[in-house]
Amino acid sequence: MTAKIRWALIGASTIADEWMVDAIRSQPDGEIVTVISGSAERARGFAEKNAIPSHSTDLGSVLADPSITAVYISSTNDRHLSQALAAAKAGKHVLCEKPLALTEDEAAQMIEACESHGVKLGTNHHLRCAATHRKIRELIRAGAIGMPLFVRVFHAVSLPPHLRGWRIERPEAGGGVILDISVHDIDTLRFLLDDEPVEVSAMTSSGTMSSAGLADGVMAIVRFRNGVLAQLHDAFTVPFAPTGLEIHGTTGSLFAKDVMTQRPVGEIALNTADGMQNIQIEHRDLYCTAVAQFHRAISGDQNPAATGADGYRSLVAALSLMKSAEAGEHVTVPSRFAE
């Protein structure tokens, strides 16, 4: 019988409650042992609601338990660094939510700590686990649209009322639309195009929903190394727009509807000289796919769906968008881990 992968959840969060508890439990070898929160009451409530056998406010004592294999970090973004470093030091594999951290240096520290302690680091960029995006990547690689030239991402949504806390109020917790949504767009495009962003330009809006100067909307242009120009439109403030993605190449265009989402839905059409063709998709839960791949990474035969380096690179490009918007200038994306 395969040994169980025993998880500790770090963070009594919405994403864990809505998606990740089920995703871990859907794995034949996945087991959730405990949940850790900054609040004893929240920890207890979360454990009761999700039938988790124990709960704690003491990260150190949980990490000292040798039977725990891995941690899933879904606290606010400002806590990812310290929790990941502690988990790595204790020899636990780390699946961390995005954005991996708040700065380039923090993300690099997380990668280095996991490498030096011999544990896997994954970033929970779920979109690259969507059947839709995997199909788009496959089509691009097979030459279905020729050479990709332009991308347009439509990811302006309405932030659900129960998430209107730190994201729109607390810069120090890593709030704002760029670290919340644009970082996903960038990671998805890196995955689809197999390419890295090199230059960005962005303008933000704020104050419709957000406070403390945080951006609640952004329009940006990203240039990739191979020359592709991508346009991103992300927002917390748009209640009636569908999400989507278009990729235009020299011999075809891909139109993907309802694909920038947590749900296993969406449609893809390919338009070429042969006409418009709907592409068949076999949808599967994105988070189950991500956890399954993380389990295989722990067993040693592959990387997590998004590695620590992916989290780093996507974060660095997102931070470049923030810098561009603040400075009113194009910004070159740093490339410390770019290859």
Ligand code: NDP
């Ligand atoms: P939540 O606000 O639900 O949870 C974040 C933290 O806030 C929790 O860890 C908890 O701290 C604290 N918290 C939760 N509820 C309360 C409350 N009622 N009062 C006070 N504090 C509370 O955030 P999300 O689940 O939306 O996001 C968590 C992380 O996951 C972020 O890094 C985010 O970027 C990421 N995320 C990723 C998604 C993806 O699809 N990959 C989707 C959504 C979020 P404590 O741990 O101390 O209990």
